[in-house]
Amino acid sequence: MRPDTRLSRxxxxxxxxxxxxxxxxxxxIAGMLGSNAAVVRRIMAGLRDGGYVEAERGHGGGWRxxxxxxxxxxxxxxxxxxxxDLFAFGFSNPRPLCLIEQSVNATIAGSIETATAxxxxQFRTLRLSQIETEVQERMPQCKRSN
Amino acid sequence: MRPDTRLSRxxxxxxxxxxxxxxxxxxxIAGMLGSNAAVVRRIMAGLRDGGYVEAERGHGGGWRxxxxxxxxxxxxxxxxxxxxDLFAFGFSNPRPLCLIEQSVNATIAGSIETATAxxxxQFRTLRLSQIETEVQERMPQCKRSN
DNA sequence: AAGTCATGTAATACCTAAAGTTACACGACC
DNA sequence: GGTCGTGTAACTTTAGGTATTACATGACTT
Structure with a gap:
């Protein structure tokens, strides 16, 4: 299954x-991602609605x-x-009559819930600034000295 | 996207x-799963090769x-x-030149690796017998007394 | 030996959601 | 008014699990 790359993008x-x-x-942005301007607008819409970014139209406009x-x-x-969805696997029948299938579903659901939590x-404690810091550490030596 | 249901099946x-x-x-088995005999044979092939089940052909044959x-x-x-793959998300560019993208990938990869582990x-310690036990607990009262 | 049952496997079509593409309305600046 | 850029809808593409069909192989029954 092709992975959902929207979060990393x-x-x-x-x-x-x-x-x-x-x-x-x-x-x-699309050029940076190797993608399409319409795709960019689509996946950024949520960030805009959440107030994390602002979009301005017309000359000199764009995303900030x-x-x-x-x-x-x-x-x-x-x-x-x-x-x-974070996970690629799950169960087909959400409310099975079969007791065995119920237990299997509960087992799988338990693993998924634990891992989801x-x-x-991790997502909750990870700030963009921390990734920024890691970028600094990834810098070549010649630039780290600045 | 539709989840991979093979494990639970x-x-x-x-x-x-x-x-x-x-x-x-x-x-x-296909009737039990609401699926198709050919699908069953396909997803069971690995279990057979691993020696967890045996398939016999002809009259009176089947899976054990x-x-x-x-x-x-x-x-x-x-x-x-x-x-x-366990996860539905990932990154598009496995070896990006962009330092920022490298850090983002490393961050995402870190979360995935932690959760995968x-x-x-959990999968390693979970035995079929434990699910069997849970099935017993799920039994109606009238049968649990047996 | 013939017929039936069941697995083994290939080929093909279907389904779903992210991703890509195209088109056009709306708004802002020159 | 023309250009630039977002907003959004409609459609196509893509990838992998799933479904379906077909047929060869092997084992048992009569």
Missing amino acids: LLHVLLHMAQTDTPMTSQQ ISRCTDEITVLDVYRSLGSP AILE | LLHVLLHMAQTDTPMTSQQ ISRCTDEITVLDVYRSLGSP AILE
Whole structure:
């Protein structure tokens, strides 16, 4: 199954937006993502509605981040996408009559819930600013000395 | 996207097979799963190759479980499926040049790895016999007294 | 030996949601 | 008014699990 790449794409875009004051157009962002301007507008709509970014139309318009990077968590971004399914597996019959199937479903559901809680807890504590810090550490030596 | 239901289906089938000595045909299993005999043979192929079940052809043939339920873990079943992706999300560019994208990928990968380890650890310790036990607890009162 | 039952497997079509594409309305600036 | 950019709808593409059909192979029954 092709993975859902929207979360990582949004994080990527947000961190670039945090580096500049001039608005970025959907076209520019699409070029950065190797994607399409309409796709960019679509996946950014949630961030706009959540107040994390602002979009302006017309000449000199585009997208700007409207919060500090330590005020946005990965969970915020995930929720802006509508909290899509995290897992690729599940069960087919939500309310089976078979007792065995009920237990299997409960077992699988238990694993999924436990792992979901763990991931969302990571997302909740992970701020954009922390990823920014890691970018600094990833910088080549010649630039780290600045 | 529609979830991968093979793991839960296989667990369901294995527990039914553990309750009887007579072989179950793919057709019977398919009826149980609301599926198709060819689908059953396809998803069971890994279990057969792993020695967890045996298939016999011809009259009186079918599938039989070839181990005790406390000798099979959910992880065994998962691996028999070829260890399919657990997560529905990921990143598009595996080796990006952009430093920011590298950090985002590393962040996402970290969350996925942590959660994967947690799930696989659960799968490793979860035996079919434990699900069987839960089935007993799920039994109606009139039957639990037996 | 023939017929039936069941697995093994290939080929093909279906389903779903993200992703890509196209088109056009709306609004802002020159 | 013309251009630039967002907002959004409609449609196509894509990928993988799932469903369906078909047929070869092997085992048992008579």
